[in-house]
Each structure stands twice: as C-alpha cells, then as structure tokens.
Amino acid sequence: xxxxxxVSQIDQLPVHAVRGRVDSASAGEMERALASAxxxxxxxxxLDLSGLxxxxxxxxxxxLMMAKRAKQSSGRLVLCGLSASxxxxxxxSGFLKILEVVKDLPAASAALA
Numbered sequence: 001x002x003x004x005x006x007v008s009q010i011d012q013l014p015v016h017a018v019r020g021r022v023d024s025a026s027a028g029e030m031e032r033a034l035a036s037a038x039x040x041x042x043x044x045x046x047l048d049l050s051g052l053x054x055x056x057x058x059x060x061x062x063x064l065m066m067a068k069r070a071k072q073s074s075g076r077l078v079l080c081g082l083s084a085s086x087x088x089x090x091x092x093s094g095f096l097k098i099l100e101v102v103k104d105l106p107a108a109s110a111a112l113a
Contacts, residue, residue: 002026004051005033011109013044019051022059031062038066043075046108050081055089067099076100080108 003026004019016037022030037045070077079101090096102108
C-alpha cells in the first residue's frame with residue numbers, strides 16, 4: 001500500500017492519519033500533506049500512525065520537522081497508534097525519548113485536553 005493521508009477531528013483536535021508506507025519515495029508527499037498542520041500558533045495536532053506499515057529515516061525526518069514546527073508555534077504534537085514494527089523504528093532512532101507518544105486516539109485526546 002502506498003502512502004495515504006486523511007484528516008479528521010476528535011474532540012475538536014485535528015487528527016492526521018497516515019497510512020501505508022513512508023519511505024524516500026513518499027516522504028515528500030507526507031511533508032506536503034502535513035505542511036499546514038501548524039498554520040495557527042498554539043495548534044494541537046494528533047498524528048495517528050495506526051495505519052502505517054513502514055517508515056524509513058526519510059519519514060522520521062518529516063515527523064521530526066513536524067515536532068519542530070509545533071514547538072516553534074507554541075503548539076503540541078502527539079503521536080498515537082504505533083504498530084510494533086513502527087514503534088521499534090522510533091525506539092531505535094531515539095524518537096520515543098523526544099516525542100510525545102501514546103497508545104491510541106482516546107489517549108491522544110486526553111493528553112491534549
């Protein structure tokens with residue numbers, strides 16, 4: 001499955017769901033899809049990765065850029081729904097120590113409440 005991006009809401013929070021694979025071929029598409037997430041200062045965003053099958057270092061870079069934009073705009077980013085294989089990539093890269101990661105959408109909503 002190739003990269004897909006869907007935006008929805010939970011408790012008035014934007015939820016950006018990423019599905020499929022994010023690698024060097026699709027990271028640019030992911031970056032463009034998420035570019036407007038922090039258009040407003042103080043925006044709180046959920047990045048739902050429950051449908052993500054694979055993420056490469058190029059995809060990790062996009063997530064890190066999103067986290068930087070959140071910080072620069074006084075916003076917050078919470079990731080949720082990491083599968084075991086995707087979680088392992090985040091753990092090996094050290095991203096679990098610097099990003100806010102929760103189990104699922106209800107936990108993300110609670111974290112941002």
